[in-house]
Amino acid sequence: MTDRKQEILAAAVAIADELGLDAVSMRSVAERVGVTPMALYPHIGSKSALLDAMLEHLAGELLPAVAAGDSWREQLYGLAYAAREMSRRHPWAGILIFARPSVAGDAVRVTDVVYQGLLEAGVPEPEVPRLERLISTFVVGYALSETAGRFGTRDPRGTRGQLPDVPLPGHARLQRWLEEKRDWDEEFAADLRDLELIIEAKAQPPGGDDH
Amino acid sequence: MTDRKQEILAAAVAIADELGLDAVSMRSVAERVGVTPMALYPHIGSKSALLDAMLEHLAGELLPAVAAGDSWREQLYGLAYAAREMSRRHPWAGILIFARPSVAGDAVRVTDVVYQGLLEAGVPEPEVPRLERLISTFVVGYALSETAGRFGTRDPRGTRGQLPDVPLPGHARLQRWLEEKRDWDEEFAADLRDLELIIEAKAQPPGGDDH
DNA sequence: ACCTGAACACCGTTCAAGT
């Protein structure tokens, strides 16, 4: 990656962090770099390619969090928390991950760490890719729901929602818990523990000869 | 909702279905309705409000799938499959659901059905809202991953991915399974069964006095 | 090799004007 491309990418990430992904335009990035919009094209190809590069940058940020951790539990929890923190640093991460089919080099390495963790946990080989997708879908979805505000106003008496004029027996019965302020850190941790239940249910003792 | 607003909404949905969400512009919608772009504003307020109306329309499409089903299992499975089918009818659904904080009237009713199902399954009341978010996050995330192609090229030898020059022990060990063609219907069903494990682990017998 | 400037076909939205 050339210096110029690096510079363009950094400008795009900075703009997305500060003003949101919609504010990333060839024109705004060019202005930040100090150049004409058309000067970007030889370096990054197109707006679409720029977004792909931003996506790959995210995977690169995630990789360092992957090295540490002895047990598969530490590895997978560490990665999940790192992904969520990344989503808070870069609130546009979730949208990009879901909206763009990506197999960037570093993203594959992150996936590989999850594969290794699940294998170590004793998940049978044919089940591992599916469970990786299940877990990553949830983790990215959760992070995105947080940053996009999907979880924000589920109480129908919230600012934007008006109660439909039909009975809501579920909400009525849960009223007490719906009024409580949620701790999203705690909820994420509880969700991961629940997903661990699935892993443990699949896990088999590691063959006849235990090490 | 006035006839005109109905007509505008239908035009927007049709354009999104045919040409993608990005093709939905005030100008393209207006043209389809047979009117000037500015004529839309008194009826729908803004582009953002139009997207909110599209989101609410999705919840309205989901509601009929909710009525049927006797057991909580039938209800929750039925709803999950209906959501996935809706996402195939309207590939823009997932993006909109994740990107926009929504508590439309009908969306709350869908959530209420999930609450009722989880309560009936015996999940303790304080856990129900969290599990609803866990499940809905996964279901919408899965549907979006499918339509956006996130699952498409996870094999690093895929069309777009080039293998990084680092070893990938997980991929290496799973090579046989990664080469297999996936059945996404089957995978979704298997994922739902796994999530049911979580529900069952939380479930308690329905109190001392059985109804 | 790298950048510029003008141009094209698009956006959402405001505002004054028409009927």
Added chain:
DNA sequence: ACCTGAACACCGTTCAAGT
């Protein structure tokens, strides 16, 4: 009450031209 037309400040991208 409902719609139009011109205008403003934006988009991504192409193409010919400059150094």
